Amino acid sequence: MNYRKFGNTGEQISALGFGCMRFPEYEQDGKHFVDQDKVDEMIRTAYEKGVNYYDTAPYYCNKNSEAALGRAVKGFRDKILISTKLPLEVCRKEGDLRRQLETSLANLDTDHVDFYHFWGINKGAFEDVIMAQDLLLQAQKCKEEGLIRHISFSFHDAPLSIKHIIDRSIERGIPMESILCQYNLLDRSNEEMLAYAAGKGLGTVAMGPVGGGRLAAPTELGEKLTGKANLPTYALAFKFCLGNPDLCCALSGMQNLDMVEKNTDLASDSTGFSEEEWKQLGESLEQLKKFNELYCTGCKYCQPCPANIQIPHIFNMYTHHNVYGLSGHAKWMYGEYVKKDGKLIKDCLDCGKCEKACPQHLKIREELRRVEDILSKL
Ligand code: SF4
Ligand code: SF4
Numbered sequence: 564m565n566y567r568k569f570g571n572t573g574e575q576i577s578a579l580g581f582g583c584m585r586f587p588e589y590e591q592d593g594k595h596f597v598d599q600d601k602v603d604e605m606i607r608t609a610y611e612k613g614v615n616y617y618d619t620a621p622y623y624c625n626k627n628s629e630a631a632l633g634r635a636v637k638g639f640r641d642k643i644l645i646s647t648k649l650p651l652e653v654c655r656k657e658g659d660l661r662r663q664l665e666t667s668l669a670n671l672d673t674d675h676v677d678f679y680h681f682w683g684i685n686k687g688a689f690e691d692v693i694m695a696q697d698l699l700l701q702a703q704k705c706k707e708e709g710l711i712r713h714i715s716f717s718f719h720d721a722p723l724s725i726k727h728i729i730d731r732s733i734e735r736g737i738p739m740e741s742i743l744c745q746y747n748l749l750d751r752s753n754e755e756m757l758a759y760a761a762g763k764g765l766g767t768v769a770m771g772p773v774g775g776g777r778l779a780a781p782t783e784l785g786e787k788l789t790g791k792a793n794l795p796t797y798a799l800a801f802k803f804c805l806g807n808p809d810l811c812c813a814l815s816g817m818q819n820l821d822m823v824e825k826n827t828d829l830a831s832d833s834t835g836f837s838e839e840e841w842k843q844l845g846e847s848l849e850q851l852k853k854f855n856e857l858y859c860t861g862c863k864y865c866q867p868c869p870a871n872i873q874i875p876h877i878f879n880m881y882t883h884h885n886v887y888g889l890s891g892h893a894k895w896m897y898g899e900y901v902k903k904d905g906k907l908i909k910d911c912l913d914c915g916k917c918e919k920a921c922p923q924h925l926k927i928r929e930e931l932r933r934v935e936d937i938l939s940k941l
Contacts (some may be wrong), residue, residue: 564613564831567811570766572713572740574644574677578805579830580616580768581609581823582816583632584623595625599634605823606635610643612827616768618743618814620648620682621667629670640673646743647671648682648717651692660701664710678741679711683922685720689728699737717743717770718753719922725756729763741766745860746810747773748803761809771860772804772813773797801829865917865927872906874917874927881934884941894941908932 569576586605587598606617617636619628629647636643647667653659667676679702681693693699705711716739718725725742732739742760744753746769757767804813813830817823859878868874880900884893901907908931917927 569811571764572766576812577615580812580814582814583619583628585816585818586624597627597631602631603635608823616644618646633671644677646678648680650682677712678715681716683719686724703737713740715741722753722756743768745771747771748800758809766811768812770814773800864920870910870912897938
């Protein structure tokens with residue numbers, strides 16, 4: 564495993580982080596459970612292969628992720644870094660941050676969180692909630708008590724807001740210590756700001772290094788972009804992220820043991836791209852832009868939809884057609900979905916909830932109409 568200096572936090576972080584939002588789950592009597600045996604095996608394998616950064620959040624996996632992670636790391640908790648998150652909507656009065664943190668600590672069955680993130684913030688939330696309630700100070704107090712080791716934020720907004728948040732936290736005298744944001748081959752919009760964050764001493768972590776799974780599917784894209792035969796697209800996607808010196812760690816939401824094995828191998832390989840290969844990749848990426856007209860990361864923040872429209876699944880089918888050129892497969896997926904009475908835009912109740920929740924600011928209803936039309940005609 565390759566390790567990197569994690570900004571000025573004093574930590575060394577593994578180049579691969581374990582995103583705990585896609586643990587295997589099952590449903591019983593209408594309730595959702597995490598398959599703990601599988602999770603234990605995946606986490607132990609990742610740990611043994613050197614992964615030391617594990618990122619969870621209170622709402623992941625039907626609110627079961629924190630507890631499942633806590634159980635899985637028993638025996639080596641002190642050898643790893645745990646990150647979890649604060650949903651800002653719970654912060655209404657003094658003490659709410661502390662109460663939420665205590666819930667996470669109890670779920671994780673630990674006495675401290677290594678990286679506590681203000682979750683999915685934008686500039687507005689930073690000013691209206693964090694600064695207005697002086698949550699940085701509340702977090703600092705928890706840090707002084709040893710409940711938090713580092714104060715961090717995860718981010719969904721226009722890139723320049725990253726600079727605003729970092730600068731304002733420095734002005735407040737309680738600087739953010741690490742950032743988690745989108746960055747991958749298909750979305751390089753935060754690249755400049757990652758460099759800014761690294762320059763200010765923050766540790767930097769990328770979420771979605773394989774583009775919400777799109778770059779994980781087997782395609783010819785890797786070969787097309789680099790001219791290298793036998794380079795799977797997901798390997799290219801990881802190499803791309805980890806080739807950025809301003810990035811400390813690429814977080815992957817691993818779903819099974821196979822992914823853990825593959826990703827840990829990639830993050831342990833120190834062969835990057837040569838200068839010539841970077842050049843070719845840069846040129847090819849320009850071509851890739853045309854693939855990028857629809858950008859759904861599969862984060863599922865738009866779910867559940869009251870009309871039960873499986874929005875990320877529908878966008879994913881479209882991506883198979885549009886990005887990977889796997890039109891036959893997309894047609895089959897769409898046929899299966901319709902056959903099983905999957906809900907479509909015609910069932911939409913126009914509540915608008917999905918669009919408010921979408922961190923990519925997609926015009927979801929408009930996109931569904933367009934995408935379903937294309938899929939139905941394949
Ligand atoms: S606007 Fe339509 S698609 Fe979006 S959440 Fe509401 S019912 Fe679902
Ligand atoms: S439509 Fe938006 S909220 Fe829904 S999964 Fe895609 S990116 Fe996430």
